[in-house]
Amino acid sequence: MASPSRIYTAALVVIGDEILSGRTHDKNIAQVASWLQVQGIRLKEVRVVADDTAAIVEAVNTLRARNDYLFTTGGIGPTHDDITVDAIAEALGVAVIVHPEARTILEGYYETRGGLTEARLRMARTPDGASLIPNRYTGAPGIRCGNVFIMAGVPSITAGMLDALSGKLDGGAPLLSETVGCWVGESEVADLLRETEKTHETCQIGSYPFWAEGKTGANFVIRSVNAKDLASCTRALVQGLNALGKPPVAGGI
């Protein structure tokens, strides 16, 4: 479904006090970002917000309006602190219903696990008009409402939901990248980087320094939607580093 002629964008809202408290290290930003790259969709912005209705509504409404897709993670479980569905229904201006298909899925999942209690039935609640995103691990589905995709907070469950969506969303040409590493202080090659980027119009070069083995190094990531330009820009950078007597390491360090 690729439409190379235009750029598709997405935003992600990570919902959870546990991330903002520092107790849990988020893993969903990186996995959603990597997955979107493969779909040809650019992740433009991420917001991490508290388990707070007003904060969720603001983030969802701002970001769904200015992106092709909006993803959320977190807050769709069975407990009192799971308020994502209600907050997003409020953001969309629709009611919350018990989704018949979700109810059937949960009835099946809990048949041998003690039955569908009131708490578990909470996980069948969706904004009105939603469709479901399969969850192969724990039954409770993700939810799609227009361009809003509501996913789990537990990273392994989110991974399954992303997998179910793979190849199903319209995307553009994927942003390609090459990485070149070098044992050099980035300040020593700042001019080279700027000039190389400037002479390759469709390319951006990012410079990411590090300190390891008692030495200074950096990885340079060249990005473009054009494979030919990417190769040409990478070649120019490699030649430039060699000319400065700083041998590049293909693929990065």
Place this chain on the structure above:
Amino acid sequence: MASPSRIYTAALVVIGDEILSGRTHDKNIAQVASWLQVQGIRLKEVRVVADDTAAIVEAVNTLRARNDYLFTTGGIGPTHDDITVDAIAEALGVAVIVHPEARTILEGYYETRGGLTEARLRMARTPDGASLIPNRYTGAPGIRCGNVFIMAGVPSITAGMLDALSGKLDGGAPLLSETVGCWVGESEVADLLRETEKTHETCQIGSYPFWAEGKTGANFVIRSVNAKDLASCTRALVQGLNALGKPPVAGGI
């Protein structure tokens, strides 16, 4: 400098295409979040934005206005893709200057490292009116402008800058927490969690499920600024879990 009578809040803006591309896994959210907890400051929101002036300006201006403190990470190195200082000066409506003290620090640092080149001098640029945050690792300082704190993207350098700020910002009573783990599906104890929270007004209970060793478990995190309420709420939850025949694990699983 604690003022227990009011709540101090902060926001964090993570600046970097490398996070949004999924290439680099952010580590600054968790470390800034944990550090703020100790300072008695609540992290209310995080935004991850691209290396894009308009995106940085929007995030910085929205979040500095509604929080006591705003922190940024990323984009303060010597290369062309380091645009944070210029973007924040634009957000604040001030000029960018070469900060004399920063220049002196960098001259000292690079004295034995090839001297202060034009690229390296970029790291002495600050918004007008700024003060510096020491960087014990690589010379190039962090920057404070009013309630905006501009820090490095490399997590180890950011850690040093946070260390330099420790105890120097006004904060309120720290949010205390206790964790209770249990080998139970959270849906089985949803009522207990809701009721326990409801009867302990100053406390919030977060429920974080996981799947391990082929079993379902959850950690319940009780938070309060009041140590006595926290202890009482934790005790009530432990008693409730025991009464359901689900032995709690103090400190979490």
